[in-house]
Amino acid sequence: MSVADNIDYPPLLRRPAVFLSGVGVLFLLLLRADAAHWAPVHGLFGALALTGLEAGPANGLAAALVAALIGLNVWVITGLKTRWQMWIVWLELAALVAVLFVSFDLSYAFIRRKLWILISIGLVNTLLISACSIVLAFVLALAGAIAKLSGNGIALGIANFYTSLFRGIPLLMQIYLIYLGLPQVGIVVDAIPAGIAALSLCYGAYMTEIFRGGIESIPRGQWEAARALGFKPGDTLFRIILPQAMRVIIPPTGNQFIAMLKDSSLVSVVGVWELMYLARTQGQAEFRHIEMMITASVIYWAFSIALEMVQARIERRFGRDHVR
Amino acid sequence: MSADPAIIADAPPVEIRGLSKWYGAFKALDRVDLTIGPAERLVICGPSGSGKSTLIRTINALEGFQEGEIRVDGLRLTREPRVVRAVRLRVGMVFQSFNLFPHMTVLDNCALPLRRVRGLAVGPARERAMAYLEKVRIPEQAAKYPAQLSGGQQQRVAIARALAMEPQLMLLDEPTSALDPEMVKEVLDTMVALAADGMTMAVVTHEMGFARRFATRVIFMDQGRIVEAGTPEAVFGAPKEERTRAFLRQVLREG
Numbered sequence: 001m002s003v004a005d006n007i008d009y010p011p012l013l014r015r016p017a018v019f020l021s022g023v024g025v026l027f028l029l030l031l032r033a034d035a036a037h038w039a040p041v042h043g044l045f046g047a048l049a050l051t052g053l054e055a056g057p058a059n060g061l062a063a064a065l066v067a068a069l070i071g072l073n074v075w076v077i078t079g080l081k082t083r084w085q086m087w088i089v090w091l092e093l094a095a096l097v098a099v100l101f102v103s104f105d106l107s108y109a110f111i112r113r114k115l116w117i118l119i120s121i122g123l124v125n126t127l128l129i130s131a132c133s134i135v136l137a138f139v140l141a142l143a144g145a146i147a148k149l150s151g152n153g154i155a156l157g158i159a160n161f162y163t164s165l166f167r168g169i170p171l172l173m174q175i176y177l178i179y180l181g182l183p184q185v186g187i188v189v190d191a192i193p194a195g196i197a198a199l200s201l202c203y204g205a206y207m208t209e210i211f212r213g214g215i216e217s218i219p220r221g222q223w224e225a226a227r228a229l230g231f232k233p234g235d236t237l238f239r240i241i242l243p244q245a246m247r248v249i250i251p252p253t254g255n256q257f258i259a260m261l262k263d264s265s266l267v268s269v270v271g272v273w274e275l276m277y278l279a280r281t282q283g284q285a286e287f288r289h290i291e292m293m294i295t296a297s298v299i300y301w302a303f304s305i306a307l308e309m310v311q312a313r314i315e316r317r318f319g320r321d322h323v324r
Numbered sequence: 325m326s327a328d329p330a331i332i333a334d335a336p337p338v339e340i341r342g343l344s345k346w347y348g349a350f351k352a353l354d355r356v357d358l359t360i361g362p363a364e365r366l367v368i369c370g371p372s373g374s375g376k377s378t379l380i381r382t383i384n385a386l387e388g389f390q391e392g393e394i395r396v397d398g399l400r401l402t403r404e405p406r407v408v409r410a411v412r413l414r415v416g417m418v419f420q421s422f423n424l425f426p427h428m429t430v431l432d433n434c435a436l437p438l439r440r441v442r443g444l445a446v447g448p449a450r451e452r453a454m455a456y457l458e459k460v461r462i463p464e465q466a467a468k469y470p471a472q473l474s475g476g477q478q479q480r481v482a483i484a485r486a487l488a489m490e491p492q493l494m495l496l497d498e499p500t501s502a503l504d505p506e507m508v509k510e511v512l513d514t515m516v517a518l519a520a521d522g523m524t525m526a527v528v529t530h531e532m533g534f535a536r537r538f539a540t541r542v543i544f545m546d547q548g549r550i551v552e553a554g555t556p557e558a559v560f561g562a563p564k565e566e567r568t569r570a571f572l573r574q575v576l577r578e579g
Contacts, residue, residue, distance in 0.1 A: 224386055225423035225482075229489060230412040230441040239436065243427045318427075 013078050023071040030063035040099050041066060106291050114282045114292065122275035123299055129192060129264045129274060133199035134257055140204025145211035146237070159208065166205035172266050174198040179270045195267030203260050207253060214249035215241060246318040254311030258304045265300075275299060335398025336361050337414075337493045337524045338383055343392035345378060345548075352378045353389065354548035360493070365519050366526045367535040367556070370545035371571055376528045379545070380495045383526070384415040397492055413441070416486030420498040422478045424470040424485070430457065431466040434485045442489065456484040460514050476507030480514050487518070494518070496527040512538075532575055536560055544568045 012018055035041055041062055073092070077085050147159035166174065179194040189197070218241050226236040265276035275296050283292035338360040345353040353375050360366050368376045381387040383394060385401060385408045394401040396411045425433050434453035438444045444452065457463045460480040462473075470478055479499055486494060496515070500508045512534050519525065519538065529535055535542060535556060542559040544552040544567075552565045563569045 219421075219423075221419060221421050221423035222425065225417075225419065225425070228384055228386060228412060228415075228417035228419075229437040229485070230409055231437065232409075232440075235440045239440065240425055244425075 011078050013074055019071070019075070022074075023067050026070060027063050027067040030066050031059060034059060035062045035066055040103065101294055104290055104294070106294065107288060110286065110288050111291050111295050115295065117282065118275060118278055118292070118295060118299065121273050122278035122296070125192070125272060125274040126261070126264050126276075127303070129195050129199065129267055129272070130257075130261045132196045133203065133260060133264070136196065136200035137203040137207055137256075137260070138253075140200060141207030141211045144204060144208030145215055148208065148212050149215060162201075163205045163208050166201050171198065171202045171263055172269065174202055175266055175270060191267070191270045191272045194270060195264070195272055199260060199264060199267070203256055203263075207256055210249055210252045210256070211245075214245035214247075217248050218244050243318065247315075250311060250315050250318060254307065254314075257311075258307050261303055261307065262300055335395060337364075337397060338526070339393075339395040339398075340379075340383075341393045343379075343382065343389055343394065345382065345387065345389040345391075351548050353382070355392070356548070356550055358543070358550065360524060360526055363522045363524055365524075365538055365540045367539035367542045368526065368528045368545060369530070369532070369535060369542065369571075370551075374545040375548040376545050377497050378548075380497055380526055380528060383493075383495060384412050384417055386417075413489065414492045416489055416491035416494045418479070418482050418486055418494065418496040418499050420501050422470070422475075422482045422502070424478055424482055426470050429467055429469055430462075430473070430481050433470065433481060434488045437485065438488055453484075453488050456488040457481070459487065459517075460484045474507060475503045476510045479503065479507075479511045483511075483514055483518075493524045493526070496525065496529075498528050498530070500529065500531060530575070532560065532572075544571065546571070 013022070044066075077088055080088070144159045144162060147155035150156065169177075175195060175198040178189060178198050179191060182189055182194075222240055222244065223236060226240045231240065264274060268274055268277035268280070271277070279292040279296035280289075283289040336359050338358070340356055340358040343353050343356040343358075344351065356375075356379060358379075368379065370376050378387055382389050383396065383401075388403070397414050399407065399410060399414075401407060401411050424430075425436075428436060431450060431453055434456060435446075435449040438449035438452055439446065442449075454463060454466060457466055460483055462477055462480055462484075465473055465477060465481070470481065473481065479502075483499075499515070500511050503511065508531065512531065515525070515527070516538060527535075527538075537556075539556045542554065542556050543550050544559055544563075544565070546567050552559055552563060552568045559568065560572065563572060
């Protein structure tokens with residue numbers, strides 16, 4: 001969408017009344033928050049070679065400078081194309097988060113020393129558990145959705161009970177029940193398979209509803225046309241209905257997969273050496289908790305971004321029939 | 325499928341005896357008897373809710389029924405999946421809302437059923453699909469998606485898709501009702517061309533002028549019953565039943 005076409009909503013932040021009062025309010029807030037005493041502001045003054053002010057600049061000057069810089073930044077960004085605006089704001093916010101982390105005064109030597117163990121064991125196990133669970137949850141969700149739409153009373157009963165039970169119990173409890181509960185009846189499950197089972201059963205239950213909704217969103221006429229042409233039920237579902245339903249199914253499913261990647265950290269409670277477990281135990285010995293937590297967070301985040309990108313690709317792939 | 329033992333030689337394309345269907349307490353079809361002969365062009369008309377669509381949708385088992393019997397090419401329609409499939413292979417269907425598959429190109433819409441249902445390989449399926457797109461005179465649209473076509477073009481693709489399966493009989497359920505007026509003619513012309521090839525057809529339509537020129541026989545339905553049947557001249561020109569006359573008065577006043 002081009003800005004010129006946006007008749008009803010001209011760029012809000014460029015209106016003088018909005019812009020000037022916005023910068024004014026920002027100035028007052030910074031003044032009240034003692035901006036001069038923030039470490040990043042000190043750094044900023046250092047960079048600007050205002051060395052004399054480093055020790056304790058006047059609060060008013062610091063607030064005015066920061067407010068002016070933010071104002072200038074906003075003014076420049078609002079003049080760009082939407083695409084560029086998005087990327088620049090994204091990177092600026094990421095830089096702010098990075099500044100926050102850096103200001104914790106972390107021991108990078110410690111992070112470097114532990115990084116390999118976090119990745120080679122922790123990340124590998126986290127990805128193994130997540131990938132297996134994603135595939136199994138997908139299969140369970142498809143089976144659950146077909147059962148719910150089948151009109152077969154027995155299948156419907158099983159599917160309804162399944163989604164009710166596994167959406168109704170906390171995931172943590174499901175992990176304990178499978179790992180500690182099943183041995184009570186003589187079925188001993190290793191920690192990693194127990195974690196995979198709990199994650200896929202839980203997420204399969206949520207995704208059953210997503211799949212059912214997606215399949216139901218396809219008009220009846222599509223089923224009828226396929227039946228009238230003589231398609232077998234499997235072909236109707238996999239060739240005609242699901243490819244169209246995917247457009248509705250993928251966005252919430254991508255959401256679920258990203259959530260699952262991080263919920264796999266719950267498996268650490270049964271002693272699996274995945275990312276969360278190692279981050280906690282490695283930090284403990286030398287009281288370097290923050291270092292390990294931040295490192296693990298960055299790794300989780302990086303893989304969530306990767307999943308988001310995969311989701312965007314798949315969405316484009318299934319959206320092509322609606323391009324005019 | 326051609327060696328099916330249940331098929332009786334020289335049976336009419338469709339034979340319906342004492343067909344009744346209920347939706348709950350509502351009787352949608354009431355003891356309907358109907359035979360459609362080879363190369364016959366049957367037009368079914370009547371007020372909405374009279375059971376026209378339900379009747380043709382029972383013929384290819386899109387709807388079930390409670391009483392009576394349907395034979396397609398002599399094959400008695402049951403709930404057995406094998407039988408239902410055999411019947412659907414003999415019957416092509418065209419819907420009011422086209423029901424093309426929006427995620428496939430026009431060519432794939434026609435070729436996929438040939439591959440999955442008729443078991444053709446990719447090459448021959450595409451060749452045959454293309455031949456039928458030429459028959460409905462839109463081969464140049466083959467690579468497009470349905471959303472890029474006009475309503476009239478979409479309905480012609482739907483006709484080509486059904487024809488490519490080479491059915492013995494075509495059912496058309498209000499094929500022009502969802503079209504803008506200027507597109508009705510191209511679809512009606514396609515149907516006339518089909519008739520010239522000797523295709524057996526049953527058409528539900530409100531296009532009375534077309535019905536008069538096109539049909540070899542007209543049936544008028546009301547409240548799930550066939551009220552009147554005969555040549556178009558007889559049913560439209562000199563209707564015997566008061567209900568037919570009332571319906572025609574209304575349709576002609578609107579038209």
